[in-house]
Amino acid sequence: MTADIATRRSPLDGWTSRLAELAPAVRLAERPFVSQLTLRLPDSSRAAAVSTVLGVELPSAPCTFAKGTGPHGPVEVCWLGPDEYLVLAQPGLQRTLESALRAAIGDAHGAVVDVSAQRTTLTLSGPNARDLLAHGCAVDLHPSVSPTGTCVQTLLAQAGIILLVREAEFVVLVRASFATYLAAWLLDAGTEYREQPT
């Protein structure tokens, strides 16, 4: 029943080489097809069961994400709100995870929604990645303020984003309909950081 992987298209399909133009100052790339699930769980009684499914404790501190590896491989769980999380997992796992999470929640108060195609994922790294983001993101991304493990929902230029600070890269999740806008914006913001400015 799975759809043909060959015909899948991500929102930034066709942008790969343009995004690469900012290297080496900024290494920018789309990481498409990440499995993404919105998890709502006000009821902490099932947190343990959910953690077992994911292999990660749910992050308790606002504006952070937790990562780990569980039965479904590497997983990141982002804090989006006091009872709201976004689960990020390897491509192709959304249905499996959806049922597993549902089962873990059982009849407790909670919800799981597959939102894998709602947003796409961009990664940014390299010496000017933070500069590039500073052109449109008002959140202070200095490591003393936003260390690895930070996850904020904010604005980048005029697009709402979820931003994760990983060990050596930033991850930007953006709604699919805004992806080309944001990609164009990033490429433009990166003009001064290019080796061969256009």
Place this chain on the structure above:
Amino acid sequence: MQLIPCPWCGPREEVEFHYGGQAHVAYPAEPAELSDEEWASFVFFRDNPRGPFAERWSHAAGCRRWFNAVRDTRSYELLAVYRPDQERPVTT
């Protein structure tokens, strides 16, 4: 541009927030029982003080939570922010 301290996410730029007007105006338990005047008062009439004002904000571009704030409408200074389930704090 103000920094507004979301009770969950901490201080963020004003542009991330959505203003919701006066706080603590409950939807009437039984609208059908209200006179036209009482209903109009719920629909259209809000306090508009010069000075501290308890009002609602939503962290629209962030955690999407609604919260309350007491803000001085003269200086715009936020005197307190609190979650919807909390009492209005005493501010000076």
Place this chain on the structure above:
Amino acid sequence: MTADFRLPRGGRIDRDRPLRFTFNGRSLTGRQGDTLASALLANGVHQVTTSIKYGRPRGIMAAGVEEPNALVQLAEPVSEPMLTATTVELCDGLVAEGLVGHGRLGDEPDPARYDSKHAHCDVLVIGAGPAGLAAALTAARSGARVVVVDDQSAAGGSLLGRDDYLDDRSSDAWVRDVVAELDATPDVLRLDRTTAFGAYQDGFVLALQRRTDHLGFDAPRHVARHRIWRIRATQTVIATGAHERPIVFDDNDRPGIMLAGAARTYLHRYGVQVGKRVGVFTTNDSAYVAAIELAEAGIDVPVLFDARQDVPQRLRAECAARGIDVYPGHVVTGTEGRDHLTDVHIGPVGGERCDTVGCDTLLVSGGWNPAVHLFSQLGGQLRYAPSLGAYVPAEALSSARVVGSAAGSFELMACIEQGAEAGRAALTAAGFSPGADVTVPVADTRPDEVAAMVLWRVPEGAPKVPLGTEYVPKVPFGTAGDDNSADARFVDLQRDATVSDVLRATGAGLRSLEHVKRYTTIGTAHDQGKTSGMVAAGIVAEALGEDLAERRPTTFRPPYTSVPFAALGGRDRGELYDPVRVTALHDWHVAHGAEFEDVGQWKRARHYPRYDEDMHAAVLRECRAAREGVALMDASTLGKIDVQGPDAPALLDMLYTNMMSTLKVGRIRYGVMCGIDGMVIDDGTVIRLADDRFLLTTTTGNAAMVLDWIEEWLQTEWPHLRVFATSVTEHWVTVPLVGPRSRDVLAALAPDIDVSNDAFGFMTWQDTTVAGIPARVCRISFSGELAYEINVNAWHGLALWEALIEAGEPYGITPYGTETMHVLRAEKGYPIVGQDTDGTVTPQDLGMSWAVSKKKTDFIGKRSFSRPENLRPDRKHLVGLLPADPTVPLPEGGQIIEHDYVPEPPVRALGHVTSSYDSAALGRTFAFALLRSGRERVGEKLYVPVGDDLVAVTVTDTVFYDKEGARRDG
């Protein structure tokens, strides 16, 4: 004048790098490091322009942003409508002209880039003069994140315009060391050519950085010319210095009259002598130093007039040693000269006698005004300091402190000391511990000896015409005969506003400085009154006999200095002005020639013209395909909200006017939402996925609004409801497959389901695979035809679309756009929220009482339905209109009247046309209207004025096509 005014040595310019430039058509040469003003002065050019009202020659008064006179317009390297010569850095090939009050906007496109960047710091220091540098270094040594901005081309502030020694080294060396240490410290951002132009709450400061202008034609095109820095600081140190104040006297505006400190700056920074024979007029000690230093540079400075009787004796002795005669108790009473100063009239204060001294230059100092602009913008209170004749900060703010001459402290070592102290206080307040102290160097500056005198204008009564000399009539300037022109005691030079203007204002009954400002326009020009504001305030207070301590200056508003529009617009221009939102199928639409319409931020395909079809033809064709064969569209922009939880039915019952809790799993219901005022805000379908789970659709434009609406009610009114709402708009691609042959197409692609009407009935949905893609198929119709709405994960949207096109080929499948969608729905009588409604329309007005539950005790909007206005029998109803002539289209927005003529205005219209189309199916035009008592008027003949004509129409009900609904099941 062509003489060379560049001194043989001195100045912080690069003498080996000549720069050619053109001013007012003349080719001139300056040096790297010059401003346009210093280069002009070096060439002996004093007059820059003439004044706005009286056409009087005007020159260069200052050396910085406070310049009131020297307005120029640049043609090259970039066209600029209005700048001051004192702030334009010279570059090779610069072409400028003096301008008379009004700038000219070039009409060629601006190819430059502009951008903005956020910066965060613990301590922001504004101004890199001695005070600011000491503050920044102190803060930096603690490990705090520091940002230092200064609007000049190099750090040093007023030190750049002096030749002070600090600990036996030139101040340059001190500045160089501090800058080197700052630049070597991690997390210190030091920005030259960067003006903090606005200070706001919560440590927010906006600064404009001019990044390439000084490079002239060599400016790299890819580098943003200007950048707006959005700085967020925990603590701010304001070290913005002070502006020198002129004194008002008769003919105080001639080229050659200059602020004393500016002359010092031209001397030390640019190696320029501002004149050959220089007189000085002062009320304080600082101008003595100017006189002495100019004399030391070999310039003839014969006289210094000090309005004070009590003059500084040591400075006077130094003057005497250099041949400068100091006249205590003397004031300048007038000047002569046409396009340049030639003579100065002077006399003792209140005296009878008057003398004339030949001078080509007159330096003036009436004291110093601390630059309190940013502090005041922050809401800081000001206090009048009678000893300075200026307003100074009256309080400390918790997150901003003012130091150095901006705080009214004019002594160099004190400025450094204060800076260091403020740096310490700021870093401590930001949570850091001080690092190594910054040692305060010993400066060789001459101390002030005698308190300054505050003198706004030379008192009346002093004779204007020199006694004992032959009377030489003054050269008449400007519009002779004009009352004002008789008065040449200028207060605001840029606005040509004089003492008489001020006195006329107070004489007219005006008491408030704000009124005087508006009556005289003083302080409203390009310089925003940096040199005139305080003087005007002083003269007004004097005229009214009031104490300045009881009064406040006019409001300091951002920006501190002018900021280009383009810099503020930044990169939010063109395509990036506002996000373009697209669906997963967008590229296909583009490739297939779609014309788009903007719906909110979305681009939606409006129609797909073939060959040279116009929209009308394309839409007729697309409509025909949908009604006769099969057609498909991209409806992915529809908002989609997943609503889960045991209380979901209860929530939806409150949100929609109709009952949603009774909807069965597997079924779909159309619903209407109202605001609390009872007016329709949105509509859409509700799909019940499970007992505790629904999927809502919203209109394209309202998706975000509806989700916010739900969250607002859930979180603030009904937190007890166990429901969660999640946007899934972009997760799904939604494709309505429409037309009598849609069943055939679906059947071909969805082998797992029975697509017959019995098995897959209207307003039900099924999960299956379509073209091998997991899909949710809904039997919904917005066209009245047999139709299926196919939803798949957006990644597979294109595959689905292409499969449908392929499978539909035998039936002539046709993509259609929003325009056709509108026609199809209108033929069937379906309104569009936002087009057929305008925020004043209830469901009942739309004829949708059937969608308003009578059973529910409450839902949002219900109570408003019974307000008196909503019970009026003559409300406007949505109705159909058929033009008498079936070929005539009615204009959307046309008004409807009763008469077959247009009566005299005002005419109360009965309503207006909301939607209007030409229908392929009906073979005629038709329309919707909101019409007063509309449903009672069905059958009536009414009129729509169109231009000068009246179009006769008949009122009908809203369903035009397939009234029985026979087509929806195929």
Place this chain on the structure above:
Amino acid sequence: MTTGNPPARPGADLPDHPSFLWRNPDPAPSYDVVIVGGGGHGLATAYYLATVHGITNVAVLEKGWLAGGNMARNTTIIRSNYLWDESSGIYEHALKLWEGLEEELGYPILFDQRGVLNLAHSLQDVRDSVRRVNANRLNGIDAEWLDADGVKEVCPIINVSSDVRYPVLGATYQPRAGIAKHDYVAWGFASAADRLGVDLIQHCEVTGIETSGGRVTGVNTTRGRIGAGKVALCASGHSSELAAMAGIELPVQSHPLQALVSELLEPVHPTVVMSNAVHVYVSQAHKGELVMGAGIDSYNGYGQRGSFHIIERQMSAALELFPIFSRAHLLRTWAGIVDVSPDASPIIGLTPVDGLYLNCGWGTGGFKATPGVGDCFAHTIANDKPHPYNEPFTLERFTTGALVDEHGAAAVAH
């Protein structure tokens, strides 16, 4: 460069003000009518009370300097092409008065009928615009619909290219609309009222409204109690506070509204342009500065200042429409306090307290109404009965639901 030539620049010279404007009297113990608020509306009301109704024992009490509130801050757009009959009635009444005001007041108010364009950028904008034009024409208002080429003809510097984010699809045009010099208008009314015997009392803040037996008897002020037969509120952004002093709650909210100007420029912009979708409105004032505004700040605020991001956004919008503005400079920004009502229409009329009259809720668009509302409000006060033009604008409409909803339909309301 030649020297000494008197410049012949349009607008370089503003007309002179009279050498006497008004007295500065101390408040008398009582007046027949006390008007609270010395903005344009208060001053115009005083003037019409005196000229039309012969009521001259009148004081205008102003807490700050005269006309220093929104009157000193507005972008001076005058037009009457509002959607609803009720609105176009009162605004057109005002516009007709504007057309004779300079003469009537004997003051150069620089009323300049350079026309106003309200741009349409989406198909729905077009429908709404055409609807308004058609409604206006039936009401005798000189409204026209222009396509993009027509727009370009009226204002050649507008970018009407279809190759922009939100192309200009057309505009409504009202040729009789325009601008006037705000301060001069206020001072014209003020000095005329002063000459007719009205006391203009500045730095006199009303701190209480005194009633007895359901009737107003006077006001308390920072300069003492002042007795009053009637009290008329014209306090704009401060209306809620004042009404509360008489126990009346108002459905208005006070918001910051910002504006800005450029340096003085040679004439480039011949008309007034307003755009809702690309949110900005622009005209070039008589002196030569570009005067611009955008939307209100979202939150309530009495600070006479707003957030800078609104201005940045407005700049992007301005540059989209007028690429030629790229190199112009922002010279000054400021803000006023506007009282916004739920339906974006004013509230003018009687109140539950006898002798207390209300004029508020003009939000972002009351300058243009100044003479009209002055005339109608004076009529209301003098006759204790609304003038037909302000009859629809009652406070009761929020109870009955008979709103005059200029939100739903019209473009920006300035």
